[in-house]
Amino acid sequence: MATAVEAEGLSKRFAEVVAVDEVSFQVPRGQFFGFLGPNGAGKTTTIRMLTGLITPDSGRTFIEGVDSQKDPIHAKMKMGVIPEFGNIYVDLTAEENLHLAGKFYGMSKKEREKRVPEILKMMNLERRGNHPLRTFSKGMKQRINIGCAIIHDPPVLFLDEPTSGLDVQSKRLVVRLIQKMKERGTTIFLTTHNIQEANELCERVGIINQGKLVAIDKPEKLRNTFDKTQSIETSIEGEFDLEMLENHHINKIQRSGDKLKIFTDDVDATVKNLIRFADDRSFNIISLRTCGPSLEEAFVRLTGDVE
Ligand SMILES: Nc1ncnc2c1ncn2[C@@H]1O[C@H](COP(=O)(O)OP(=O)(O)O)[C@@H](O)[C@H]1O
Ligand SMILES: [Mg+2]
Known part of the structure; x- marks a missing residue:
């Protein structure tokens, strides 16, 4: 089976803190993969290296076979990223944010004009397209965040604690959206510190603690330990x-x-x-x-x- 995401001996140190320590794993294409660990475990640092936002001290990263260190521009086209704290602009409207994201991925005006209304519909925000995000609830902002990340229809989607801090209803909506992406064949790489969430959503779960990958298995196997x-x-x-x-x-x-x-x-x-x-x-x-x-x-x- 083709590999969508691969980390090979990935390490990163910040001063005396070893944030990620020799982490290796592979996520097959189409899988819903969960990366579970407590706060400070190294989840965000791992995502930032995989997506080419920061450079590892050692190790290699591949997205759909493309080396995201050596060929970041090509790799960027293969993935959508929803960072921990989002990267949307609250003074711009929903449409403006989506267009900006599309431009970032090199989409033409014509492509964007077709895609932006599709995304707004998918996110259930058709009627809010020309409102500034400042007026949006947290859950609505998170939907725009996801919309921006999938504007170029990437085969791999990275989400860093996407439901953290959302109310129950928004959480459910966001989860449904992610599941819809998975059903369409998108590979999902989701980080969470919530055991229940990892168990419910993911087909395979990697567990990271103090920078080290301590287990990787089907959630049912890990559930026995949690229980x-x-x-x-x-x-x-x-x-x-x-x-x-x-x-x-x-x-x-x-x-x-x-x-x-x-x-x-x-x-x-x-x-x-x-x-x-x-x-x-x-x-x-x-x-x-x-x-x-x-x-x-x-x-x-x-x-x-x-x-
Ligand atoms: N830019 C940074 N500078 C210094 N230390 C950092 C930085 N980013 C992360 N760390 C440290 O690395 C460790 C892992 O952090 P992080 O990857 O954010 O964990 P998680 O996302 O699992 O909560 C933590 O000890 C954190 O304090
Ligand atoms: Mg984090």
Whole structure:
């Protein structure tokens, strides 16, 4: 199968920080690939190198077989990029932004005049074409951002945390748009720090932590690891012995002040046990909160650093 995106031994250092450390992977053409990692993991730096925005210290990058370091102009035509904080102009109208993006990709006036209304329609913003983006909601601006990135109908689309900071409705719209692109055969490279998002959307997920690619697999395989990182946070009054909770569901217990954080494979069973013990041994549960899977804890497991 043809490869749409390839990184080969990619590294980048900022002063003493190794932002990306010998990262290699391949994304086959047409795949919805997720690049998952916590804040500061190196996702944006990786995207910026792949898209030719910054130069790696070492390693090579290819988009649809084109070396994006040696031949950035040719590579640029093969991809659309939606950066973390967008690159639209709020004083210009939606149409003006789309035309500007089209010009950037070398499209003729005639091509742009055909394409701009198509994009506005696709983004459900036909009636807002001549309004300045200043008057747009965050979700509408993000749709224009996507529109600008796909104006030249690129085979590969890079999105850096495209749903971050959007309300639920805009998020859904943006996701639907990305899925539509995928259905049309576009290769999607999406970064996120949201496990759920990666699991729901992506066909394959690469996990990056502290600049290193720690795992790359189908989301179902990675989900097993995440599921083991659910936790319960509780504070308890009275005599309580941690050992009473020790059973096969519990992976780890952290104590901080009067709070306990209990990592468990089975939240339901652990909560029931805790309540049963509270009854039997007469201690009081002051607070109890269930927390979803923890990405940070999952990384500890994936990198084999289990305590
Ligand atoms: N231009 C820069 N100058 C200095 N440090 C940077 C720069 N860009 C990123 N970094 C550092 O590199 C690391 C990775 O950052 P980044 O790629 O933005 O992570 P992510 O997108 O996963 O949150 C972080 O420690 C960040 O502080
Ligand atoms: Mg980032």
